[in-house]
Amino acid sequence: MCDHPGCTKAGEHRAPRSRENPDVYYWFCLDHVREYNAAWDYFQGWSEEKIERFRREAITGHRPTWKLGHAGYRAWAEGRVRDEFGVFGARFNGGQAEPPPAEQQMDARQRRALARLDLDETADLQGIKMRYKQLVKRHHPDANGGDKAAEERFKAINEAYSFLMTCGYS
């Protein structure tokens, strides 16, 4: 039977329960697997923390700073995408929880990316850009005679910076 609460159709289509356990499945009817996959695909590649932050901001009416020209955003903000399957974690079911302090809102990956640029959570967009320019200059392969360690460091800096630019700084 379909795992969607209250649905009595045959559960013939499987969907992973969570990113942490992709081998554990729900079984849904066609309609409900489509609904589930639509919510899942929309947030693909986002960290759990980022999804939660997005969800919280949508609930409180605070428009996220990153661009979301998607019908998905509206659906989300209007509460039409419900977290019946726990895709987004138990913490926000109900959506009434007090937001955690700012430093807890930052997810681990973002913190790591900042650390890679020798910055902490207080860094703003200007600070990140300035730091990135300094580090790129210092670690650019051309400036280090093809040194392998410098090349790795250069790559890591670029990855960290690219990621940070997706984190909603403005």
Ligand SMILES: [Zn+2]
């Ligand atoms: Zn169903």
